[in-house]
Amino acid sequence: MTQAQWVRRVLKPVTWIACLAPFGLIAFDGLTGGLSANPIEDITHRTGTTGLITLLVALGVTPVTRWTRIGALIGMRRLLGLFAYFYAVLHFLTYLVLDQFFGWSFIIEDIVERPYITVGFAALVLLTPLAVTSTKGWIKRLGGKRWNALHKTVYVSTAFGVLHYLWLVKADTTKPILFAGILVVLLVTRLQRKPRAKRAKRKATATSGLGAVASVD
């Protein structure tokens, strides 16, 4: 099996299962009484945490691709990014429908007056164009340069997501600080690897058109 085949036949299906598992577990717990006494809060926290973790894993794809020099890995980024967006949307819908039940005045007040909700909402808004333009068609339409510039904003969205988490916890900041640390490490690896990125680009261009565009950013 070539590396590309291995990614397509093994890694992708495994990632699909891993990404759907948290959703499946929430549904299972919901149906079997496994959620807490405050099920809406439970669903809100679980979808939010899963979204943030998936986003951080998606950001790790590029450095891992470079270190391992397995160009085909870069294709995982879109899958993980879209799953992160899926959980972010579920998280927001839980808030909108289950928690607030379309109480628009309260929702607007939250977004305007509560910084942790402001940045969380901003993260979701910023991720939306990235999800929309994740297709091959949009990469062509925008052109690699502009597409890359747009998709670099994922770092801003992730930072907002981590801030959202950090600002909402009452006392135990262990997890949000861990997430912030991971984000900083990811950013640092990206800044250091600039010159090698160009080599990777040339190499990838030869193998796959999509990979070429996707690996530059």
Next chain:
Amino acid sequence: MLVKRASDIKSSEITPEQVYLNRRQFVGGVAAVGAAASVPLVLGRNAYAAESPTGSARAEDKLTPYDDVTTYNNFYEFGVRKEDPARNAGSLRTSPWTVKVDGECNKPGDLDLDDLLRGITTEERIYRLRCVEAWSMVIPWEGFSMNQLLPRFEPTSKAKFVEFTTLLDPEQMPGQRSSVLDWPYVEGLRMDEAMHPLAIFATGLYGRPLPNQNGAPFRLVVPWKYGFKSIKSIVRIRFTEQQPMNSWQVSNRREYGFYSNVNPEVNHPRWTQARERRIGEFFKRRTLMFNGYAEEVGSLYAGMDLSVNY
């Protein structure tokens, strides 16, 4: 006033165990499949809650099921997640239990809890509990007014406040190994607040001894204040002249004050206090001034600016 005596209502009348277990399973299930619109209809029937036997309780105050009261707890001594205390509190040894009484009083001492409670009759008090995190419960406590006990220690004229301390023992309380709060947990009340008949020491709930995760063997319940004021597993009572600090104020002074009265008009800097979710209900309800006990306790705060003394 939502105060009921034990004789009015037998614990067997309250919520048959199977009924609330089924209810919980159902709510979880419905929430998960996202059939949100059907929830209020079913919850509106309230098949799981007993009718108020005295009429003194508000019609909308249905008792929160025992299972929820004992599995959804903020008790950071046993972990920061809501389910942690129910899982980890088994390591707490509640007997023998000694309470130290000191400070501005004539009769200080180290008292065994059994001696401390000798001659005191507990009664059932059904109170709303409003957490600062905007959820609430209705809990049938077993307890007695603090004003039955505190005068025994003969607080002096200097005793303007009373401070309470939770057990400090990381062996029994594994959550204390992490420094999320400045251990031990400390809370305080003004003397007139502590002597108000609604303020109780609780030793049980639902007609049973307090489960460890609910603050066994001896805790405070101050129903017009946010839940964190109702300190659990008390080992020390100290009368003071100066206003004591409380743990959450130490942790974040801008967000938590000394009084911490339930007040829908004074928002927590990070979340609204105007509404709350009653555990087991879908729609949020409006939060009441002093958690609905304004008639009884409002006069304690006459002339105070509650947005300053939050």
